[in-house]
Amino acid sequence: MKQYIGLLGIKRRFYAGDGFIGGQSPGLLTVAGIPNKRQIFLYIREAKKAPYLIDAVWSNDDGTYAFDMLDRNQKYLMMAVDHEAQYEPVTWDHITPANRNE
Numbered sequence: 001m002k003q004y005i006g007l008l009g010i011k012r013r014f015y016a017g018d019g020f021i022g023g024q025s026p027g028l029l030t031v032a033g034i035p036n037k038r039q040i041f042l043y044i045r046e047a048k049k050a051p052y053l054i055d056a057v058w059s060n061d062d063g064t065y066a067f068d069m070l071d072r073n074q075k076y077l078m079m080a081v082d083h084e085a086q087y088e089p090v091t092w093d094h095i096t097p098a099n100r101n102e
Helices: none
Strands: 002-005 013-014 018-024 039-045 052-058 065-070 075-081 090-093
Touching: 052 065, 065 075
Parallel strands: none
Antiparallel strands: 002 013, 018 065, 039 052, 039 075, 075 090
16 A cells, blocks of 8 residues: 555545546536536545545546546545536446556
C-alpha cells in the first residue's frame, strides 16, 4: 500500500495497479442527452468499511473521462455531479477496473 497526498492535500491510501475506469467513447457522459463536462468522483470500496474518496476528474467537453493506475482486485464507486445544480448526482457502484494493457 502506498501513500500519496491527494485531493485538497489530504493524505489517502492509494492502490496502484494497471487498471482503469473510463468513458472513452465520446458522448458517454451526457447532460440532457448532450455530451458535457462534469466532475466525477471515485471512491474505493473496502470490505466492511465505508467507501472513501481517492480521486476526482472533470470529464472532457465530449463526455470522455478516465481514472488510471487502479488496483483491479478492488471495487469502486463512481459519482458524477452537476456543478450547475440542475440534476441530481449519478452513481455507478461495484465497478471493477479494466486492464489497460489488454
